[in-house]
Amino acid sequence: MRVTLHVWRQPGPELAGVFVRYDMTDVSPDMSFLEMLDVLNQQLLARQDDPIAFDHDCREGICGACGMVINGRPHGPRRATTTCQLHMRSFPDGAELWIEPWRARAFPVIKDLVVDRGAFDRIIQAGGFITARTGSAPEANSLLVPKADADLAMDAAACIGCGACVAACPNASAMLFVAAKVSHLGLLPQGQPERAARVVGMVAQMDAEGFGACSNHGECMAACPKEISIDFIARLNRDYLKAVVSHPSSVVRGDGGSNG
Amino acid sequence: MAVTGVILFLFVVAHLLGNLKIFEGPAAFDAYAEGLRTVGAPFFGRGWLLWIARVVLIVAVLAHMWAAIETTRASWRARPVSYRRLEPVETTYAARTMRWGGVLIVVYVIYHLLDFTFGRVNPSFVPGDVYHNVVASLRVGPVAAAYIAAMVVLGLHLYHGTWSALQTLGLNRPPTGGWRRGVAAAIAVLIAGAYISIPVAVLAGMLR
Ligand code: HEM
Ligand code: FES
Numbered sequence: 001m002r003v004t005l006h007v008w009r010q011p012g013p014e015l016a017g018v019f020v021r022y023d024m025t026d027v028s029p030d031m032s033f034l035e036m037l038d039v040l041n042q043q044l045l046a047r048q049d050d051p052i053a054f055d056h057d058c059r060e061g062i063c064g065a066c067g068m069v070i071n072g073r074p075h076g077p078r079r080a081t082t083t084c085q086l087h088m089r090s091f092p093d094g095a096e097l098w099i100e101p102w103r104a105r106a107f108p109v110i111k112d113l114v115v116d117r118g119a120f121d122r123i124i125q126a127g128g129f130i131t132a133r134t135g136s137a138p139e140a141n142s143l144l145v146p147k148a149d150a151d152l153a154m155d156a157a158a159c160i161g162c163g164a165c166v167a168a169c170p171n172a173s174a175m176l177f178v179a180a181k182v183s184h185l186g187l188l189p190q191g192q193p194e195r196a197a198r199v200v201g202m203v204a205q206m207d208a209e210g211f212g213a214c215s216n217h218g219e220c221m222a223a224c225p226k227e228i229s230i231d232f233i234a235r236l237n238r239d240y241l242k243a244v245v246s247h248p249s250s251v252v253r254g255d256g257g258s259n260g
Numbered sequence: 261m262a263v264t265g266v267i268l269f270l271f272v273v274a275h276l277l278g279n280l281k282i283f284e285g286p287a288a289f290d291a292y293a294e295g296l297r298t299v300g301a302p303f304f305g306r307g308w309l310l311w312i313a314r315v316v317l318i319v320a321v322l323a324h325m326w327a328a329i330e331t332t333r334a335s336w337r338a339r340p341v342s343y344r345r346l347e348p349v350e351t352t353y354a355a356r357t358m359r360w361g362g363v364l365i366v367v368y369v370i371y372h373l374l375d376f377t378f379g380r381v382n383p384s385f386v387p388g389d390v391y392h393n394v395v396a397s398l399r400v401g402p403v404a405a406a407y408i409a410a411m412v413v414l415g416l417h418l419y420h421g422t423w424s425a426l427q428t429l430g431l432n433r434p435p436t437g438g439w440r441r442g443v444a445a446a447i448a449v450l451i452a453g454a455y456i457s458i459p460v461a462v463l464a465g466m467l468r
Contacts, residue, residue, distance in 0.1 A: 019344070072347030098344055105338050152434075170351065171335035212338030213331035215358065216424040217351035230427070231434045238430025 064162030168223030415452030
């Protein structure tokens with residue numbers, strides 16, 4: 001099959017970017033999207049051009065590295081699918097594809113399609129540790145977790161931190177990511193001792209990173225390759241309000257996070 | 261946004277319930293308008309509670325606008341380079357028009373106050389004769405049309421606003437299902453529809 005690509009080329013963080021057009025022939029419909037880009041990069045290298053920089057690692061949909069916006073949708077047109085798991089057969093022959101990096105102030109472009117997602121790492125750090133006993137594995141039934149809670153915690157823990165939620169959000173808000181991370185520990189007994197401090201710390205860091213304000217469009221949920229529900233955002237807001245009321249002293253820094 | 265929005269929502273509901281008394285005839289409606297000024301007696305003097313409510317409303321409106329401007333600016337700052345195109349999937353027309361819808365509602369409320377509270381744009385304002393003022397204004401076709409249009413905008417704003425506030429206040433709980441959105445939509449249609457019934461009734465000659 002044939003495809004026409006318009007790829008965002010940006011040589012460096014502070015430099016201006018433009019869309020560059022590449023016409024590709026002989027694309028196999030069974031290639032993944034990243035393999036298609038690999039082939040293009042081989043062609044670029046063969047003619048001494050700078051290959052397109054894009055992030056990737058596991059190529060099996062679990063690491064969250066392969067973020068890019070394809071025709072206005074993070075990770076392309078398929079629901080619950082990362083770019084590495086997207087196949088060229090998802091597009092019609094002769095398709096015209098516009099490929100852009102995640103666009104958010106908190107995710108500065110490093111080069112071409114690669115952005116710096118360090119903001120997410122700093123949010124995780126701001127959540128702090130949990131006081132769980134380490135060492136040998138505890139006896140399985142010594143800590144009881146209701147089945148429903150365990151399931152919900154697993155749903156939240158499915159987050160791979162890819163940043164598609166931020167990329168898809170009209171406000172470039174990181175609420176779904178933070179909601180997933182806050183909820184998966186908050187639902188488990190091991191997460192209780194630091195629960196209030198964790199939610200307050202993560203929300204403050206989220207705001208400090210310069211993400212936008214959630215206005216409940218729900219685009220994040222539609223873009224999430226792990227289909228994490230915005231119910232977790234309601235849970236995050238609930239946890240945050242409770243923490244601020246019950247542990248005012250845990251509001252130690254940042255600008256608080258709630259929007260009135 | 262959510263807290264001030266809830267206050268404004270409660271006002272919209274209370275105002276609607278009051279306005280619907282217009283269908284009970286001039287005497288009942290004017291008595292209701294008078295009641296707004298005398299409610300709370302003898303603890304409160306004439307108009308005191310009305311003024312307290314007005315102050316709460318003004319503060320809520322200003323705080324709601326301030327929060328809207330702050331969150332909008334935060335969101336603009338958060339994406340300095342925009343996409344060539346971002347394809348909406350999940351969002352609704354109501355959600356995407358919250359900002360302009362809010363501006364339109366403010367414009368409407370200003371006109372509305374000049375119409376019925378200050379009487380400046382009312383064709384024949386008679387202080388205290390509230391029924392007469394409403395009919396005199398809404399008998400004019402374009403004015404009634406503007407009222408109806410404003411109520412549609414309000415309905416959209418309430419639809420996303422109701423659902424969004426539940427989400428922001430952390431009251432939305434699983435199990436998921438479309439029903440929470442459905443309830444928000446039903447509330448919005450009910451409120452907007454009931455408001456619209458008044459200009460329609462005036463145009464149809466039911467209220468004169
Ligand atoms: C067909 C729809 C409506 C009708 C017929 C109507 C009628 C009236 C009337 C007669 C008054 C004066 C009451 C008095 O002086 O005792 C009034 C006041 C007011 N209305 Fe409406 N209204 C409508 C819809 C709305 C909506 C949708 C809003 C807000 C979003 C609104 C906001 C206000 C405000 C802020 C006041 C001033 C209250 C005060 O004097 O303190 N109205 N309305
Ligand atoms: S490369 Fe790991 S999720 Fe796509």
